[in-house]
Amino acid sequence: MNLDKAVRIDEDNVAIKRVKEMCINCGRCKTICEDIVGIHYDEKCKEAVCLHCGECILNCPVGALVPKYDYRKILDYLHDTEKIVTISIAPAVRSSIGEGFGLEPGTFLEKQLVGALKDVGFDYVFDVTFGADMTVMEEASELVDRLKTKKGLPMFTSCCPSWVKYLEIYHPTIKEHLSTVKSPIGIQSSVLNTYFLKMMNIPKEKLVNVVVVPCTAKKFEIRRTELGMDFAITTSELVLLLKESKIDLTKAREEEFSALLGKGSGSGVIFGRSGGVMEATLRCANYLLTGKDKITSFLTLEENQKSDKIKKAIVNIGSFTLRVASVRGMIGVEEILKDLKDYDFIEVMNCKEGCVSGGGQVLTAISKQDEINLARAKALELDDLNSKIRFCYKNPDVINIYKTYFNYPNSPKAKKLLHTNFKDRSSILREKSL
Numbered sequence: 001m002n003l004d005k006a007v008r009i010d011e012d013n014v015a016i017k018r019v020k021e022m023c024i025n026c027g028r029c030k031t032i033c034e035d036i037v038g039i040h041y042d043e044k045c046k047e048a049v050c051l052h053c054g055e056c057i058l059n060c061p062v063g064a065l066v067p068k069y070d071y072r073k074i075l076d077y078l079h080d081t082e083k084i085v086t087i088s089i090a091p092a093v094r095s096s097i098g099e100g101f102g103l104e105p106g107t108f109l110e111k112q113l114v115g116a117l118k119d120v121g122f123d124y125v126f127d128v129t130f131g132a133d134m135t136v137m138e139e140a141s142e143l144v145d146r147l148k149t150k151k152g153l154p155m156f157t158s159c160c161p162s163w164v165k166y167l168e169i170y171h172p173t174i175k176e177h178l179s180t181v182k183s184p185i186g187i188q189s190s191v192l193n194t195y196f197l198k199m200m201n202i203p204k205e206k207l208v209n210v211v212v213v214p215c216t217a218k219k220f221e222i223r224r225t226e227l228g229m230d231f232a233i234t235t236s237e238l239v240l241l242l243k244e245s246k247i248d249l250t251k252a253r254e255e256e257f258s259a260l261l262g263k264g265s266g267s268g269v270i271f272g273r274s275g276g277v278m279e280a281t282l283r284c285a286n287y288l289l290t291g292k293d294k295i296t297s298f299l300t301l302e303e304n305q306k307s308d309k310i311k312k313a314i315v316n317i318g319s320f321t322l323r324v325a326s327v328r329g330m331i332g333v334e335e336i337l338k339d340l341k342d343y344d345f346i347e348v349m350n351c352k353e354g355c356v357s358g359g360g361q362v363l364t365a366i367s368k369q370d371e372i373n374l375a376r377a378k379a380l381e382l383d384d385l386n387s388k389i390r391f392c393y394k395n396p397d398v399i400n401i402y403k404t405y406f407n408y409p410n411s412p413k414a415k416k417l418l419h420t421n422f423k424d425r426s427s428i429l430r431e432k433s434l
């Protein structure tokens with residue numbers, strides 16, 4: 001069959017695979033890619049560039065699009081007694097993985113997941129909310145610095161790899177506006193490959209680091225050379241890994257995350273929903289500028305739901321009045337780029353509800369996606385509300401790692417290990433239009 005209506009997924013796409021025999025050429029994936037992700041399928045670029053976001057996977061009615069699976073390679077490492085294998089769990093995974101075992105969307109399974117992964121044989125099970133807290137510490141400090149010097153404003157969040165790739169391809173001239181802080185999994189990886197190795201006296205060649213994410217684009221992100229994460233597997237892959245290991249998550253024992261990197265605060269947990277990175281960063285920036293704790297509630301879940309593509313607000317912090325915006329889905333990006341001077345801080349998430357609705361999550365009925373994503377986001381919101389610690393700067397593990405290793409946010413050591421830089425990838429478009 002001529003598959004001319006489908007999105008083009010090249011053989012070397014690191015995140016997505018199309019099973020040609022299953023494709024019915026319905027064209028839904030391409031419509032989603034154009035209308036929801038906002039990819040340019042115009043004459044000029046001939047072939048659109050894939051951002052690896054996985055929105056097409058979630059919307060293919062016959063399951064002909066799937067993540068590129070890496071989980072079997074990880075099972076091999078788990079059987080290798082010479083290797084020490086860590087796994088870190090991203091925030092949005094814990095409120096959706098239960099769906100793969102027949103549980104209701106939004107069932108919060110953090111401790112059961114840790115127990116299951118320890119039973120599978122992972123040597124250490126860590127929480128990416130720790131990396132998220134570190135990202136916030138660095139990013140809030142960077143924001144405060146940019147506000148004080150009036151340079152590099154507006155600052156964009158940079159933790160969504162699909163958004164970062166989009167900017168690098170279509171708008172490289174404004175890449176200085178991206179926060180240079182690594183994403184939570186990037187920071188988690190840096191901490192594992194430096195601080196953790198040193199504390200545990202583990203030779204570098206023995207360590208294998210895995211992260212489980214709701215996001216297919218993280219498979220692209222970990223290939224950025226400085227990242228140092230060995231594997232990114234999706235929530236849906238983890239379901240397969242657990243089932244092949246004969247683990248029933250509904251019956252798993254409850255366990256705490258492995259010590260040393262510890263757990264994150266409520267700020268780290270809300271990274272998994274749209275507006276969460278903005279909210280967490282503003283909480284920390286407020287403390288840096290006023291010395292006070294404040295839940296800014298810039299984007300409560302209810303307010304967030306009312307907005308369409310872009311949510312805007314004015315937030316007063318100390319002597320600064322910040323014009324902030326949260327772009328919910330890549331389709332809102334071009335609109336906001338027209339008026340950059342009207343903002344100081346902008347969060348961009350490729351997926352509308354943030355990572356809870358990522359392309360690596362357990363598949364759901366297309367008609368129920370909104371309802372299910374909301375239930376997943378609510379579970380994270382509730383965990384933040386009930387957290388004993390809701391501010392990253394009060395997380396004792398974060399305080400400890402700065403005291404003993406990184407000194408202070410944006411210190412020379414932190415800049416070297418926890419920050420990154422971005423490329424001009426616009427030549428991809430010229431290559432495609434040849």
Ligand code: SF4
Nearest residue numbers: 023024026027029060
């Ligand atoms: S949505 Fe699925 S079946 Fe339809 S064209 Fe795309 S890959 Fe093929």
Ligand code: SF4
Nearest residue numbers: 033050051053054056
């Ligand atoms: S992964 Fe995202 S950008 Fe790539 S084809 Fe699918 S929807 Fe389009």
Ligand code: SF4
Nearest residue numbers: 160215350351355358
């Ligand atoms: S919003 Fe989250 S899940 Fe979606 S592409 Fe970005 S990082 Fe991945």
